[in-house]
Amino acid sequence: MPGGRLTYQDRRHIAAGLAEGLTYTEIAKSLQRPISTISREVTRNGGADSYQAGRAHQATEGRARRRKQAPAPAPPPATGAPGRDPQAVHALKERFTAAMITTGLPRMTARVLTCLYTTDSGSLTAAELVQRLQVSPASISKAIGELEQHELIRRERDPRRRRDRYVIDPDVWYRAWLVSARQNATMADLARDGAEILDSTTPAGARLQDMSQFFEHVSQNLVQAAEQWRQDFMSRRTTDR
Incomplete structure (x- = not known):
């Protein structure tokens, strides 16, 4: 089948049909x-009852000119420290994001977590996340x-800029682990109630x-493991100081 864009003569043929x-087929x-080419062309230009070849051709040419004139999006700012291999x-x-996705996080949420975790400051505003990830503020808000x-x-207020900053704490996985432990405890309680109702x-x-x-x-094991890690972690921090 012929490829390329529809010509003015093609559009006149569509209008006549x-x-x-005649059907799209x-x-x-x-x-x-392809049938999809015809249906898309007619739908985006007023539908079968209002389709006009000249108007459709002008609209298509106008969209093409606007695409050519639109400035290319700015590349994300360089955030690596000197000496780091940008490709690495x-x-x-990419690996960190993929790993977070396998735990159940949506892709955008995983990207935001990765961005925060691999930033030396461990802290960024919503605007900085938008700039680094080149996505909409709404996407960042949902992920946050x-x-x-x-x-x-966690969220903290930046008094100088009057903006919230989103922070990765050193014990982030400890708190996340306890959230998981609470969820498991809830499941245990639910199942226990179910066993009583249904007769064990x-x-x-x-x-x-x-x-x-x-x-x-x-x-119980999650809580014990988390508490043991926290004790060791706090002991190391005290020693390092």
Whole structure:
């Protein structure tokens, strides 16, 4: 099938076909074009009842000129410290983001967390995140909300700039780990209640009883491991000082 953009003659052919009552399939076949090309062309230019070849051609040419005149987006600012390999840093961020996605975080949320975590300051404003990731403020706002919900970041006020800054704390994973432990404890309580309601001597009740014991065991171990890490962490910080 012919490729390339539709010509003015193609558009005249489309208009004539529509006037004759031909279907998109019939018009596409006569022009040897994909049906999607014809349907998209007609839809974006007023529909079958209002399609005009001249007006459609002018509109398309106008959109093409605007695309050529539009300035290219500014590249993200360089954030690496001297001596760091930019390609290696970029690859690290991609791997970090991919790893966070496998834990269940949406891609944009994972990108924001990666950006904060790999920034030396560990702290950025929403505007700085927008600039670095080249995305909309709404996307950043949604991602920030998700990260705050999981307690992976905290918000602090910058009195000089009157803006909120989003911060990665040294014990971020400790707090996130406790959130996970609380979720497991909630599942344990739910399963225990279910076992009582369904009777733990029945197959369904026994299944929920096993589930309750599992999540209770995991929750307790998560808390113990987190507390042990925190004690070691605080001891190392005190020694280093």
